[in-house]
Structures are given as C-alpha cells and as structure tokens.
Amino acid sequence: MEEFAKTEWESTRRRNTTKQFARGEATKQNHSNVRIKLSSWANPCRSNLNSLLKYGSAKPRCDKEEASVYSTLIQLCCQNRALNEGKTVHKRMRYSGFLPGIVISNRLLDMYAKCGSLSDAQKVFDEMSEKDLCSWNTLISGYTKLGMLKEAKKLFDEMPERDNFSWTAMISGYVRFDKPKEALELYRMQEMSLLSKLNKFTVSSVLAASAAMGCLIIGKEIHGRITRAGLDFDDVVWSALMDMYGKCGSIDEARSVFDKLVDRDIVAWTAMIDRYFKDGRREEGFELFRQLMKSGIWPNEFTFAGVLNACAAAAAEEIGKQVHGYMTRVYFNPLSFAASALVHMYSKCGNVENAKRVFNGMPQPDLVSWTSLITGYAQNGQPDEALEYFELLLKSNTKPDHITFVGVLSACTHAGLVDKGLEYFHSIKDIHGLTHTADHYACIIDLLARSGRFQEAENIISKMPMKPDKFLWASLLGGCRIHGNLELSEKAAKALFEIEPENPATYVTMANIYATAGRWDEVAKIRRSMDDKGVVKKPGLSWIEVKREIHVFLVGDTSHPKSKEIHEFLGKLSKRMREEGYVPDTNFVLHDVEEEQKEQNLSYHSEKLAVAFGIISTPPGTPLKVFKNLRTCVDCHNAIKYISKIVNRKITVRDSSRFHCFEDGNCSCRDYW
Helix, strand or coil: HHHHHHHHHHHHHHHHHHHHHHHHHHHHHHHHHHHHHHHHCCCCCCHHHHCCCCCCCHCCCCCCHHHHHHHHHHHHHHHHCCCHHHHHHHHHHHCCCCCCHHHHHEEEECCCCCCCEEHHHHHHHHHHCCCCCCHHHHHHHHHHHHCHHHHHHHHHHHHHCHHHHHHHHHHHHHHCCCCCHHHHHHHHHHHHCCCCCCCCCHHHHHHHHHHHHHCCCHHHHHHHHHHHHHHCCHHHHHHHHHHHHHHHCCCCHHHHHHHHHHCCCCHHHHHHHHHHHHHHCHHHHHHHHHHHHHHHCCCHHHHHHHHHHHHHHCCCCHHHHHHHHHHHHHCCCCCCCCHHHHHHHHHHHHHHHHHHHHCCCCCCCCHHHHHHHHHHHHHCCCHHHHHHHHHHHHHCCCCCCCCHHHCCCCCCCCHCCCHHHHHHHHHHCCCCCCCCCCCHHHHHHHHHHHCCCHHHHHHHHHCCCCCCHHHHHHHHHHHHHHHCHHHHHHHHHHHHHHHCCCCHHHHHHHHHHHHHHHHHHHEEEEEEHHHCCCCCCCCCEEEECCCCCEEEECCCCCCCCCCHHHHHHHHHHHHHHHHHHCCCCHHCCCCCCHHHHHHHHHHCHHHHHHHHHHHHHHHCCCCEEEEEECCCCCCHHHHHHHHHHHCCEEEECCCCCCEEEEEEEEEECCCCC
C-alpha cells in the first residue's frame, strides 16, 4: 500500500509540477541556491528543525524562491512528522500573504494527514480553490489510516473521479479496521467501474477481507480474476493468496501457492509455518522450519516466536532446544519477543531452570517473560519461587496484568496458601486497579474448594458480577471430589451438564465421587446416561520420548513391541512397592467389581506403562519425562512416588493440570493438585 501510494503521489506530483512551471510558480535555475541549501537537511533530526526553520524564515528574494522554500520546509516537516514545526511554516505562509498553488497545498495536506492532524488537513482541503485527484486521495488515505472510515467514505462518494489509489485506500481501510464485509462490497462496486483496473494492492486487500470472513468461495473467485488479469506472477499477490487460503482452512492450497513463489522472503516462510501450527499440523510446521534452516534465508523474531510457541504447545522441548541453539549462533536480540517466547517454551516444557537462565539474560524482561516464569514455577510445583518472582516483578515497577495473577493464584492453589491467595485476589482490584476476570474467580474457587472452605467459595460465587463459567464449576467439583462433598458436587455437576452436556469429564468425576461413597447404583445411572447421550470417556493417553522417538500408551495397552517386558517389569515392581508400603487406591475404579480386579485395572494405567518403558529403555539414573492428556489419577500419583524412590530416578509427569516432579518418594505438588 505504501509503495502504491508513493507511486501514485509521484505520478500526480509530476503532472502538477509541470502545470505550475507553466504558470511561473516553479523555481528556476537562478534561484536554486536556497533549495540546495535546504535540501542539505534532507533527513534532519528533530533538534535541527528549528535551525532549519530559522534559516527558511529569511525573506526570500522573490515569490518563486518563496514557493521553493515553503515546499521544501513542508516536505521536511512531513518526513519528520514534525506537526508543530509544520504548523509554524503554514502560519508563516498565511502571514506573508503567500498563496500556495496546488502542489504546495497537496504537500500541506500530506503533512497534516501523516502527522495525524486530520482537522487541519480538512481545513486546507476546504480552502483549496483547485483540487486534483492527489488532493482527494491524500485526505481519504489520511482518514482511513486513522480509522475515520465514515469521513473517508463521505469524501470518496463526493469525488468527481476516482483512480486505483482511491479504491485501494478505501478497501484497505475497511480491512485494517475489521470491516471485511464493507471492503468486499466496495470491491464489487470497483468491478463495475469501467475506469478502474485491478492491481496487486487492491487484490491483496480484498484477499485479506475474504480471509477475515473465512469466505473461501470469494477468495477463489478473486484468485481466478488474478490469473486472468496476469497478476499471478507477483510475490505480493502470492503472499496474500497464501494467507487467504490458510485462514480459510485450505492449508494444502496455501502450501501449493507457497511452493509456486519464486522469491520466498522470510515473511512468506513464517506465514506458512505459522499456518501449519495454527491448524494443528505441527509436524509439517516443524518440517517446513527445517527446510527454512537449509534455504539460506535467516529467520526473524516472528519466525522464532511462532516455532517456540508451537514447541510449548506440543511440549517439544528437544526441538525448542535446537531452535534456541540456532538463535544463539545467529545472535538474537535478548530484548525481542523471541526471547520471551523462549522463557515461555521452557516453562511450558517443565524446564524452569533453563527458563530462568534465559530470563536472567534479558536486560529488561517484559511482562510476558515475568508471567511465563511465574506460571512455570507454579505449574512445576515450586510455588514459593513463583511468588518470589512476583514480588520481584512488583519491585521492578512492571505492572502485572490479569494473566500474571492467574499464575500467582495458581501458585497459591498448588501450595495450599489459602489466606495468601485471598490477599492476592483482593489486591487485583483494590491495589492494582484491575477488574476480576472469570479466570481469577475460577482460581480462587479452586483454592478454597481444595482446602474444604466451601462456604467461602459459595459466598464468592453468589457475589460474582458475571455468570460462573465451566472452569469455575469444574474447580468446585474437583474440590468436592477431594473432600467428598456430595451435596455441593451435585450442584456443580448440574451446572456443568447445562453448560457442556457432552463433556465426559463431568460424568467421570461424579462417578468417582459416587464410587468413593459406595453409591454404585448412582455410578450405574451415570454410565447409562453416558450411553444414552452418546458421551464417550476420553481415553487416557501417555507418551514418553526415548532416543528421539515418541512412544504412546493407552490404558491396558499390549500393542507396544516391548509390551511383554513392560508388563513383566511392572509385576516385579509392584511387589517391591508393596514391600515399601504401597497400597493401591481402588476408590476411583468405576466398576463395582472384586477388590483384586480393581487392583489389576489400576496396574496398567497409561502413565505407569510409559514410566515402566522409560525405566527399562534408558540407563540407570536417567531422568524420565512422561506426558498425559488427562489428569493423573490418585493411585498412579501415589504409585509413581514409590517407583521414583525404588529405582532412584527423577520422574516428571505432565498431566492436563500441571507438572508433577517425583523424586525420592515425594512429589513437587506436595500431594496437593
């Protein structure tokens, strides 16, 4: 758009300058000395502008010289966005009685528009005795860039004639300020205009509008027009096409467009890689990033941040470490948001030591980095460190936001610091001037419910300014499960069934609560209800990476090549565990079967299979890291504590709630999760 604007401006300026030469307003060769002197300040710093203005205030020898001086001064003020100095020049023009021609008036318009003073620009426009296309386009462009679309459209409708710039300025303005429907309607009008030709800038804006509306049909229609108009050779157009297909969910077509790009710049690479990640196709995103590494094109901070965030979401620490290594070799800016993404990645992957190391290397950590580290410590069972860093954040004069407080309240929850958590909760509004969000309420209810302080939890819920969401009710239900509060659990479950009747987690939790209470008739009712509604319990999956290969396990899994060895090892390990005092917790096995069968069912939960495989597949003492898609059960949590002590290993389990770091028979969560 900027390139197009510059081209149109220069074209119009040349035409108008020619006219002014004919009228005798332009400066001739014998007056070039002043212009040469002024142009020596072609890129002055702001502090030099006053000196420049002082020089320009000397009385010129003739009107032609005066026009040249004013024209150059206005241009320099425009380049430096020096609004006050520009107003001084304009005022001097008025006091001197100088009457600007169309070129200088257009420069005044441009200066005011680019400095964001549209009221002054409008006054200049209204006072112009003669206006050309450049005059109209300059003011329209100024309005659209500030989101003043009604004013821009009014001018657009009043234009005696329009060119490509006029249409593109309006269409891109609608796209920029999230009005894709209006952009497409204007595009339809342009199609019917015989005097307007399709160009790459208009096309790019219209494709962006199609992408914003997720309208693949219109996007494909525009693609066809692009091909017929012969614009399909331009990389700007190809990038817009790729973005449109990606945002409309047609990733393979986006990749097809990407592959046809002749000169792929880093923007195109980054956009395609990010599109894979956003569509959940992480492996293809990582593979394309590897191709980028071999292409000779240097990634930028946007590329790194996108890949690192994908690593964080997938808990792919090894890939994240490789990216970190590459960033170090090419020397990335420690002040960039890619550094913040590194802290976030290591925190989400459970490696808070590396997260802290990167954080400490940042000259001025931003709020994202502070929040990532605080949340990382909280989720990794180190609440004291999380709260310590929060206090350091406050001392650094960095203002926390609502996300920061989610991490702080989470730390209090995992540490069982109820009163401290309540203090932080009230400080959000009373001290920091923020508004409580639904997430804050869910956290504080989680904290109170886990501690058995149900009356306080209910009081807070009754005074909430918004309707409780599913996360809050799920937090309350989780606390009821811990303390066996049957009456309140039924209230929470009822609310959850209304909000998301197809979520199996609520059914399973209630079944566990009833099973613990020995209410097997109610357990049976829940199972029948699930069958009637077609609700299927999400299968528990656990996975572990050994020698750069991911191994996935289901409950009772016998499909793994080493399944026999895994089960035999678990059998031997079970005997050792019992000798150490382990007793299987059968309270949460949902079937009303014999106790022996319950214990058998517990023995082959997916996380136990993954841990056993990790032990028999790695050298003694090797730390293990297991991931699970659901919350780990009470029995598995207890069992892995014993296993860590028996085999003398550090075992980290990342479930859907947090990291559990087991070592020497203890867990970092202090059995509070």
